[in-house]
Amino acid sequence: MSTNSINREWVPAKKKHRFIRHIGQYWQIYLMLLVPIVYYIVFRYLPMFGNIIAFRKYRAGGSIFGSQNSGLKYFKQFIGDKSFWRAFRNTLTLNFTYLLFRFPLTLIFALLINEIRNLHWKKFVQTVSYLPHFISMVIVCGVIKELLGTTGPVNNVIVSMGGRPEQFLSIAKYFVPIFTISGIWQSMGWGTILYLAAMSNINPSLYEAAAVDGAGHFQRVWHITIPSIMPTITTLLILDIGGLVGSGGAFEKVFLLYNPMIYSSADIVSTYVYRMGLGSGNYSYATAVGLFEGLINLILLTSANFLSKKLTQSSLF
Amino acid sequence: MKLKENTGYKVFLVVNTIIMILISVATLFPFVYLVAQSLSSEKEIISGNVTLIPKGFNLKTYIYVITQGEFIKYYKNTILYTVVGTTLSLAFSSMLAYPLSKKELKATKILTPFVIFTMYFGGGMIPNYILVVKLGLNNTMAAFILPMMISTYYVLLMKSFFASTPKDLEEAGELDGLNKFGVFIRIVLPLSKPIIATMTLFYAVMYWNNWFQAFLYLRKDKWPVAYYLQNIIRGAGANDADAQQVATNIRSCSMVLTALPIICVYPFIQKYYVQGMMLGGVKE
Numbered sequence: 001m002s003t004n005s006i007n008r009e010w011v012p013a014k015k016k017h018r019f020i021r022h023i024g025q026y027w028q029i030y031l032m033l034l035v036p037i038v039y040y041i042v043f044r045y046l047p048m049f050g051n052i053i054a055f056r057k058y059r060a061g062g063s064i065f066g067s068q069n070s071g072l073k074y075f076k077q078f079i080g081d082k083s084f085w086r087a088f089r090n091t092l093t094l095n096f097t098y099l100l101f102r103f104p105l106t107l108i109f110a111l112l113i114n115e116i117r118n119l120h121w122k123k124f125v126q127t128v129s130y131l132p133h134f135i136s137m138v139i140v141c142g143v144i145k146e147l148l149g150t151t152g153p154v155n156n157v158i159v160s161m162g163g164r165p166e167q168f169l170s171i172a173k174y175f176v177p178i179f180t181i182s183g184i185w186q187s188m189g190w191g192t193i194l195y196l197a198a199m200s201n202i203n204p205s206l207y208e209a210a211a212v213d214g215a216g217h218f219q220r221v222w223h224i225t226i227p228s229i230m231p232t233i234t235t236l237l238i239l240d241i242g243g244l245v246g247s248g249g250a251f252e253k254v255f256l257l258y259n260p261m262i263y264s265s266a267d268i269v270s271t272y273v274y275r276m277g278l279g280s281g282n283y284s285y286a287t288a289v290g291l292f293e294g295l296i297n298l299i300l301l302t303s304a305n306f307l308s309k310k311l312t313q314s315s316l317f
Numbered sequence: 318m319k320l321k322e323n324t325g326y327k328v329f330l331v332v333n334t335i336i337m338i339l340i341s342v343a344t345l346f347p348f349v350y351l352v353a354q355s356l357s358s359e360k361e362i363i364s365g366n367v368t369l370i371p372k373g374f375n376l377k378t379y380i381y382v383i384t385q386g387e388f389i390k391y392y393k394n395t396i397l398y399t400v401v402g403t404t405l406s407l408a409f410s411s412m413l414a415y416p417l418s419k420k421e422l423k424a425t426k427i428l429t430p431f432v433i434f435t436m437y438f439g440g441g442m443i444p445n446y447i448l449v450v451k452l453g454l455n456n457t458m459a460a461f462i463l464p465m466m467i468s469t470y471y472v473l474l475m476k477s478f479f480a481s482t483p484k485d486l487e488e489a490g491e492l493d494g495l496n497k498f499g500v501f502i503r504i505v506l507p508l509s510k511p512i513i514a515t516m517t518l519f520y521a522v523m524y525w526n527n528w529f530q531a532f533l534y535l536r537k538d539k540w541p542v543a544y545y546l547q548n549i550i551r552g553a554g555a556n557d558a559d560a561q562q563v564a565t566n567i568r569s570c571s572m573v574l575t576a577l578p579i580i581c582v583y584p585f586i587q588k589y590y591v592q593g594m595m596l597g598g599v600k601e
Contacts, residue, residue, distance in 0.1 A: 022423055028497040029416045030424065036413035039467055040432065047440020047448050064447050109340070112333055127584045128341045134579045136526030138543045139572050142550040143347040146354070146569070151365040153350065185344065197595035217326045252529060256547065270442065277443040278533070290441035298438045
């Protein structure tokens with residue numbers, strides 16, 4: 001009893017003392033943090049609070065936190081707006097189709113790269129497959145336009161087979177395939193890095209033991225490689241699913257490729273936010289739409305990360 | 318020991334090689350197409366004769382773009398933004414990542430969630446735009462660089478790397494009389510070449526390729542080359558009167574020259590970024 005009460009008295013003083021010693025010992029490290037912390041407050045947290053203008057009317061040149069309460073007016077406005085729902089639906093369709101094809105293809109590609117025996121050839125394939133990841137979206141979309149243009153190679157093939165040239169980027173039904181195929185071209189190679197890393201961590205003695213037990217090559221892939229990289233597969237899949245509603249990642253590409261003729265399939269939430277806000281000057285309305293998407297995204301990503309931690313003891317961040 | 322092989326497996330190896338060749342060709346095709354166009358005469362391109370082999374081969378387009386056109390002016394802007402931006406990004410990202418990698422630092426308990434939360438939720442396009450304009454940064458280099466100066470994802474990759482550097486070396490440095498900052502500069506950074514090389518590449522590519530900040534904030538004379546390219550690509554579209562119209566070979570040549578520095582550099586840093594991604598990729 002008595003030792004307990006003595007401890008209780010001593011704790012605060014000791015804590016304070018320890019705190020000062022801690023700062024004294026680490027002040028240079030804390031000094032390093034000064035600029036980054038100010039940066040995060042100004043460029044990351046201030047805009048977060050700037051979302052308040054979804055509930056307040058913003059006037060160009062006025063306070064960044066708006067000038068007049070407007071309650072849920074802007075939220076009601078977009079909930080009743082057909083073009084918002086069209087953008088919302090398009091975002092889901094685009095993200096889902098892309099994920100559906102990209103995810104298995106990336107995994108298969110990684111498994112196939114892992115089977116290459118010649119190390120120089122393996123490295124060459126990897127280097128080539130990473131290339132599109134580093135190319136500016138402007139160039140990627142520029143090339144897509146060149147390839148799909150009326151005198152481009154795709155239409156040349158169609159014409160040579162007796163077909164008629166098509167304006168692919170002006171026809172709504174082609175947008176999702178164009179986005180998906182070019183996206184796979186861009187990201188399939190880069191996406192293999194984490195899988196290949198996980199595969200290189202597999203203990204070779206597992207394969208040898210399996211071979212001794214008479215397992216053929218494909219059985220070894222099926223019973224050793226895939227189970228060993230399962231945590232990586234699960235984590236990446238869950239997090240990808242968590243990102244299905246977000247449209248920020250697709251913004252640049254859609255923005256560079258779409259035009260009013262194909263809004264019906266190509267307009268996504270982030271491009272809609274851009275046109276409503278910066279295009280037409282309805283800042284508060286556009287912020288309300290962006291905030292809505294951001295909050296759904298926050299909930300989904302948090303749940304996805306939580307789920308990933310539960311299921312595989314691993315997560316991305 | 319030698320693993321058992323059968324005929325099925327040998328067939329698979331051949332098929333696999335063919336698949337890899339096809340994927341490599343498909344990946345490189347668009348680039349070869351651009352290069353072929355940039356080396357061809359405009360007449361042959363318009364007639365649709367150029368696919369993989371240049372027709373009416375000439376280097377005039379390159380000479381024109383490099384010496385006469387506006388291209389080089391925007392290219393210089395891009396070099397400036399990339400050098401300044403990458404330097405600032407590297408400095409401040411490592412100054413954030415290093416403290417975050419120190420478990421014994423009390424503030425990391427609060428700082429880590431403070432930083433990571435920004436990956437889940439952000440200000441969104443409009444509040445960010447309003448902030449930059451309100452700070453008076455419109456039409457300055459700062460408007461181009463500051464909004465993306467510290468990438469949280471990259472900071473976390475760096476943090477994982479720093480956390481894996483051996484603690485006893487840092488302690489030895491302190492015993493030799495270095496202070497905490499000295500340990501960071503003289504011991505930790507020299508041991509972190511792989512991650513520094515990776516981050517230099519990632520940040521440089523990010524600035525080199527960025528066009529959206531320029532589109533939002535910069536007037537024409539300050540454009541980086543990526544946004545100039547976007548403008549001439551738009552000009553090729555039939556329904557865009559206010560964009561610049563240039564010949565196809567000039568456009569292709571400009572795209573090739575813009576992608577070239579990155580294409581020349583990234584293969585040499587491959588072993589570093591693969592390692593960097595491995596360490597920071599999936600947290601156990």
